[in-house]
Amino acid sequence: MEKQSLKINFKDLGKIEYKEFLKLQEELIKQKENYLLFATHNPIFTVGKNEAYKFPWALKVDRGGSITYFDEGTLMVYFIFNVQNPAFFYKNVKKSISLFFRNFPLEIYYDKNKPGFYIQNRKIASLGFRYENNKSKHGVSIHINPNLDEFNKINPCNLSGIKATSLYNEGINIPINTAKNLIKDIIKKVFYETKSVSTLT
Numbered sequence: 001m002e003k004q005s006l007k008i009n010f011k012d013l014g015k016i017e018y019k020e021f022l023k024l025q026e027e028l029i030k031q032k033e034n035y036l037l038f039a040t041h042n043p044i045f046t047v048g049k050n051e052a053y054k055f056p057w058a059l060k061v062d063r064g065g066s067i068t069y070f071d072e073g074t075l076m077v078y079f080i081f082n083v084q085n086p087a088f089f090y091k092n093v094k095k096s097i098s099l100f101f102r103n104f105p106l107e108i109y110y111d112k113n114k115p116g117f118y119i120q121n122r123k124i125a126s127l128g129f130r131y132e133n134n135k136s137k138h139g140v141s142i143h144i145n146p147n148l149d150e151f152n153k154i155n156p157c158n159l160s161g162i163k164a165t166s167l168y169n170e171g172i173n174i175p176i177n178t179a180k181n182l183i184k185d186i187i188k189k190v191f192y193e194t195k196s197v198s199t200l201t
Helices: 018-028 049-054 086-101 176-190
Strands: 008-015 034-040 044-048 059-061 067-070 074-080 116-119 122-132 135-143
Touching (some): 008 176, 018 034, 018 059, 018 074, 044 049, 067 074, 074 086, 074 176, 086 116, 086 122, 086 135, 086 176
Parallel strands (some): 044 059
Antiparallel strands (some): 034 074, 044 067, 074 135, 116 122, 122 135
């Protein structure tokens, strides 16, 4: 069976306060379109609602996963998509991020037992989603060049023996805007998108 083409609206939010993003997300999930949002945030610790009781000082959000950290060096890739099959959707997200990391001479792997991308025991990307009325919310955080001293005040996703790393820390100096455009092209191919409406230049 031929895969159906998918229209995706790509939007670059630039740096946006995380709580402002949450308000925007709630507006967008009410719409019929699919949105792929790029963003960075001011420094903030967030935690998925199922583990919020363990970290009362972090901002509780309605996503999967445990505690994590974002800042201006973290590239956020938010998927607000119509999703009929969450497992298939997640597989395509995972494939997209895997293909992105293949651009670099690093041994980066995905661990399904503690969902995320790693170099040995160093986490370089996290995935956290929630599905509501056949729409996906939240997405992927990619560590381009965050403040690792701040990040490593916690164990990423509350995983014992795991530390955060970044592309920059591993010797890859890539501008966030370059990363956005790479990911955009990959997502178009993976999701068989043919009619994107893009605000990226």
